[in-house]
Amino acid sequence: MRKTSTATLKIISAALFLIALLVAVPLLINATGRSDLYYTLTSVALLSIISAGVWITFYIGRINIGQGAYALLGGYVSAILVTNYGMSFWLTLPLAGLFCAAASVLIGLPILRLRGVYFAMVTLVLTEVARLLALALPITNGASGIVSIPLPTGISLFGVTLVPDFATLANPRLAFYIVAVLLMALCFLGLYRLAHSRIGQLCQSLQQNEELASSIGVNIAYLRVIAYALSSFLGGVGGAMFASISQSIYPSSFTVADSVNFMLNCFLGGLGYVLGPMIGTFVLYFGWDLLFQTGEFQLLIFSTVLILLMLVLPNGLLSLALPRKRRV
């Protein structure tokens, strides 16, 4: 009985949160006239999707600092399909994700055998590989990147316009914001389901002790490749969205620093919580933005705050809000 009531409570609060994001935030932005916030919030939503991918790899006990590679890959796949082959952006979005997932299976098969810092270091190197590849391959147009990617076109089914053509909209920023928020909601809903499903529990067993899990009969090789593919899928989708919003992609769009940031987002939000990546991204991104006024001291203050946060809350921000949950 009690369990169902908490479940409905969760559903209601999630729905309220979504409504607040989709209705209240645009209203507020309209009232204050700060339409630049759309871009910031869209970025937070997309970055939290990409970080959610990193979170999945944490869930199987791997430290992933290579998410930037897949974000870059996804961005390029979408950009090339849209500009060279004239595909609809909405079709390239899942394709970019699937392409990244396929690539990650190939890459993951050897490197997922590594653990701990070895995996972390290889994935870090992977980001650098992606950048070098983007510079060296002819199709990616080298250092000048792919620019002036057309805005997403509309989708209509049986004459009914489901998604309007972004180029004709008065405020494409708002449209991008809504798409990003919906994607984020979808992503975290999926993440929540995953974490509380059978596979999620198996993943946790991997996180604790792989040998033990494997001795009980868990197919660890299969599970970790699946988890890594899911993680890369999210990275690819986020990267593709980013390329479309900025209408450009360069080899330096996602670098090692970004990969490290995705990892920091997860850490800061707390690795034990599904919403961790979202909170972490929000705090980090807004913190960075707020510090913009401090000019040259931006990085210094930002990193000092990060270090202090680590000293005070080594287990993430959410460990502050949900201290009891952790103990259960």
Place this chain on the structure above:
Amino acid sequence: MEQVIANGLYLGAQYALIALGLTLIFALMNVLNFAHGQMYVLGGFVTYSVYGQLKLPFVVALICSGVTLAVIGALLEKFLFRPVIRRSKREESTMLLAAATAFFLDAVILLLFGEKQRGVPKIISGVFISDRVILPYDRIVVGVVAILMIAAFMLFMQYSKPGRAMRALAQDRVAAQLMGVKVERYSLIGFALGAMLAGVVGGLLVSITGVNSGIGGPISIKAFLMVMIGGAGVVGGAIAGGFILGMMESVGLTVLREYGDVTYLVIFALLMIFLSIRPHGLMGKPWG
């Protein structure tokens, strides 16, 4: 060909010193020091200030670099890494801390020294020319100093009391503690020593390649590569990894010249294949 090998040896000696510091910190504390490249840059800038601007002898500048970084390393260990390691539920938290430290050092370097590329006058001018090899004298000096330092470091680790204690710590922290090794003190010394090595290499190389505030990250990545090749937490592995990477870079730059800037792509691809055969590097312990 001899030229390529000479270049490789020279590069390898530098790289091995960088990797030694990283692997030492990792072996003792289980911390992957993201800030290693930044420590290297800081060392370079200290030498630049002391040797290039104050016109003191190069040796003095090198010592200044080493001492500054050793102090910074010790402070970082005592006030940041130790409390976080003690209180955190997951040991990965130290990685966040290390990354934040890297950002912090980047910011400090940028504020103190600006973003310009800095160089110092040559320590020794002139070029050694034989019929097959051409090497500037300053490179020879730097290479020899690096190799001497590697030798000194290995002797220190092998025969001195702190060295023995640190090796014991790296093998088994709890057992070392039970045998009466003062774990905290030697962790501190180890971290300081690792940071010092990074600083000294930075100081050595500023006389040849110069230094700028942006190269910290790439240096860290190179250091990670070497540690992966050789195996994390093993002194011999770091040295082997450094020389292998130096050699590969030197050979790659010559052989792959006509294909453009693909040397590192090839090295990464080879590394992936190598790691799928030997996941823990040449000499690393399984699951380091």
